[in-house]
Amino acid sequence: MPTFCIPVQDGGVGFDYRLHMAVPDKWIELLKQSDESWKMGDIVHTLTNRRWLEKCVTYAESHDQALVGDKTIAFWLMDKDMYDFMALDRPSTPRIDRGIALHKMIRLVTMGLGGEGYLNFMGNEFGHPEWIDFPRGPQSLPNGSVIPGNNNSFDKCRRRFDLGDADYLRYRGMQEFDQAMQHLEEKYEFMTSEHQYVSRKHEEDKVIIFERGDLVFVFNFHWSNSYFDYRVGCLKPGKYKMVLDSDDGLFGGFSRLDHDAEYFTAVCPFLNAMHSLLVLFLHLLI
Template sequence: TNYFAVSSRFGTPDDFKKLVDEAHGLGLLVLIDIVHSYASADEMVGLSLFDGSNDCYFHSGKRGHHKYWGTRMFKYDDVDVLHFLLSNLSWWVTEYKIDGFQFHSLSSMLYTHNGFSTFTGAIEEYCNQYVDKDALIYLILANEMLHELHPDIITIAEDATYYPGLCEPTTQGGLGFDYWANLSIPEMWLWHLENVPEREWSMNKIMKVLISSNHHMLSYVENHNQSISGRKSFAEIILNTGMCSSGSVDDDLIFKASSLLKIIKLITFTTSGGAYLNFMGNEFAHPKRVEFPMSSNEYSFHLACRQWELLDKGVHKHIFNFDKDIMSLDENERVTSRGSLNVHHCDDTNMV
């Protein structure tokens, strides 16, 4: 609900500035997940009913609420809303010196149906009465402002529908993002892991998802969507979590499972179209999902953590070392910046 500082649960604004400075000193960039696609419906500490009216920053009526989540939806045709959101972006860069943004859940704002529709890729699905043209204009303005004032800034679009022109220059009719996060890749891996024995995986189907539209693509094996309540982390699916914390990589079962996980990591990394991302804990095969305190788990913090002590244990240490080797490969060979792939052979029979 606070747009101009991190939650006080994690520290003060000065604490965050120190964190950013420390990261920069280590040669790391700091990007934040910015949520301008919707807002909290909280009327006590949020923007909802901020001035007592229902439409101060948001649409009135049904359009003012997300179709399924109940969150408030900004009215991007309002000049004050544009000023507020653009100033919010500028604040994070000028005050906290962050290096970029991932724009969260763009499909929620790009369409009046909030992205909850069947998409086949037909151009008509992106050019109809359900597209919020004012939201498009805001994203163009945001990218133009950020890249004009801060040439080294990085902007990433998180859009499950892959709106055409996400990463094309605004001068060419695009939205101006530097990268787009391909949410279909982790969903593809999850579907295979849960539904298809590994000996029956189709290499053609896998490669189709991995390399389709991989221009400026940010790839990852799994993200927060695969780790929310009721689902499992990939390590939890692939590895027997009762054994993996103490299991040795010499154990046949653990060796086979960890090898499968490493193959998934390697093929996703080498086919990425520009960038690769680890969700926290994936780099060492964290055995449990993330689950925040909520009513369904009686507000437990049990899964709202990462077990960093596993970094030096058994199969987790082995997979972590493999992940570091992948990063070194990119540093030395520039794998993710080589451009589009040319896949010359794909054989389902021999799984090659």
């Protein structure tokens, strides 16, 4: 429906926003693969592939995952480890550490590139471990086949919002990160900025770098490589400071970056940008 968000007087349907439904479908597709095989260009293309001047609401997780029939993003990433290793009073596992890190990055890159609005879906903000399933009996289809029900069970008929509020669980850090993302948008209003430019989508480095408004976003999806003095092109010259770090201990990270560090640009053209700066960022795998 190409006229969905065109004003009625111009022959359109007149809605202000369209749901960017291709994004959660892409994450479902990618989560069924090893993240080592993810293509940075493919991710960027899906997030930015929308009509010019058509505003979109983007989201990382949808009913296809959160409702019966699939798994939530968190459960795809961490699976059964979520049942035993999400308490802070016991050691974590590499699967949990990696899953929490990827969950935060998936949400932020979706919010950063995917549209002009961002939607959470039924516990995505803190990484709900399970799907939701309403009580239901068997359903007969016109072709004669029958979809089995769940014996009208209420077992999965709830969202565990208490998990995100529990300060003794790792879900709390994931929820804190979601709040920090919202505060970042509230302060800088990057989602409604006209300036959006992807400067790097490097398949070997597994790096995505883009500008949105006054911010420069840097993502390292590599499973083992950290980068020191990595050159990042930028439109605006001057001094840059870190305003959001997914590795912050508050968000369940390991606090390995200096938040007080200042980064100064140089007149060093890089990847079609007149200015650039050197940054440090870490690999995904702990």
